[in-house]
Amino acid sequence: MVQQPWLSLPEKSGVYIFKDKKGRILYIGKATNLRRRVSSYGQKFQSVDHILVESEFEALLLEASLIKKHQPKYNTRLKDDKSPLYIKITKETFPRVFPARKVEGRFGPYPQAKTARLVLKFLRRIFPYRSCRRLPKRACLYFDLKLCPGVCLNQTEEDKKAYLKTISRLKSLLSRKSRVVIKDLKKEMEQAVKNEDFEKAKEQRDKIKQIDWLIQKRHLADEYLENPYLLQNIRQKELQEIQSLLKISTPLVRIEGFDISNIFGTKGTGGMVVFLNGEPEKSLYRRFKIETKKTPDDVAMMKEAVSRRLKHQEWEFPDLILVDGGKGQVSGVLEELKNLGLKIPVLGLAKRIEEVVWRMENREWRIEKLKEDSPALNLLKRIRDESHRFAHSYHLKLRKIV
Known part of the structure; x- marks a missing residue:
């Protein structure tokens, strides 16, 4: 019997499959955190397999398909x-x-x-x-x-x-007319901002984000059944497309994303998130309380956050740095890298227009608007949005709102 088999499971969404000594499937379940869920069963099983998916929604679909296909002994059959x-x-x-x-x-x-x-x-x-x-x-x-x-x-x-x-x-x-709803909500949000009704503006913004999440491209359960490594293959494709975009040969194993949050320059915070092989590794996240600026200056604040991170040489250096912003933020980070004698590719991704900005080896700037369904853009947006969430949550904590 394998001792504590759950220790090898990732803390990600997916489906787990319990088997007996002969490899027969006993039970199939889903979880948003595979390791935590499987560990809760203790050692009541001989072995466990798993399939990673992108969301709780996909896990539910895949779980149902596998139960129907294998009809495990300990699963309640779908009624x-x-x-x-x-x-x-x-x-x-x-x-x-x-x-x-x-x-x-x-x-x-x-x-x-x-x-x-x-x-x-x-x-x-x-x-x-x-x-x-x-x-x-x-x-x-x-x-x-x-x-x-x-x-x-x-x-x-x-x-x-x-x-x-x-x-x-x-x-x-x-009726799959989500874009019409989003357009209406954006109009209401903009009007609320004009009326200085920021609570309503935030409410509409949150609804837009939730709808975006709900309608994002998903994968059918059959795709996971045909290829249990579908998620890993998707991540690899995303990373390879970014590599191709930047024309670099080094594999992108570790990507660090940075964002700044402040209110009129006060309570400034910097958030650093780390993605390994295209997946977030929250144990490596770091946050910085901005100390040098008390007035609105996102570029200077970004420089400070990245500079303080780079001084931690005990932390493994990234293969790519992604910042929320454009030329100003990218230039600031490149300057800090030069001061420390480091060469790390830097990308900027602005929130509103979703344009990717970077400076090539010949020092010329390149700005590119990737297609909405681009695998590279999907990964970059996830990193950018996660860094924004992380930095903003720390900012709110400093303001004692949460």
Whole structure:
């Protein structure tokens, strides 16, 4: 019997497969953190295999497919594949949203009930809706959890108008018209900023991010079944495309991403995230409290953060540095590298226009707008967004908001 087999598992999303001595599959499950989930079972199994995926959503689909294919002894067989499940939206004054079978005015079908329920689960976090059969006299738990706007309490014409807008957006998302919804939300966000209603602007921005996450390209369960190393192959392709873009021969094993967060120059923070072979390695993340600048100057703050990082020679140097910004930020980092006699490629990626900026060996600048479905851009955006999240969370901590 293998001692503590979970120690070799990654702390990433995926599907785990328990087997007996003869290699027969006993149980299949999914997890957002494979090592943590499998370790919770102790040593009740002989061996464990795993398949990495990109998200919890894909893990759910792959788990269901594998269970159907192998029908393991200890898995509860799927009970609700008698007929496809749909998503129903009623025509009431305050429409109800719920999963149903064989109904009119529906969205679907979804071949597995779990898939339909998961779609609703994610949509409800973005656009809270009513799911109760009859309107209660007082608010229920869903209202407290912010998963329902409480239409049982709020029934004015203004409330009705706001709720019907939510339902309209839900229908658009279920009809794959997500870009229309995002466009509307962006308009509302920009108007809120003009009105200095920053709370509403943040709310709309968060909804846009959630929709972007929900509609991002995903891989079918069959793709993982055909190739258990699909995720690793995707990461390799992303890294190779960045290498080709920069015309460098050195493999990109370690990429460090930097971002700055501050409010009018105060409480400045720098965040450094580390991706190994295209995957985040959170144990290597570092943060810096900006000390030299108290006025708005992202370039100087970026220089300070990177300079302080490079002085830690006990930390392995990266094969590529990615900064949030353009020529100014890239130039600042290159200057710090030159001062220390280091040669490390530096890329800039601006948030709004998603253009990649770097300086070539002949000192000429190159700016390129990669295609939206570019594997290189997908990885660079993940690193940039993660560095922004990390730097901003530290900034908020310093401001004692969180």
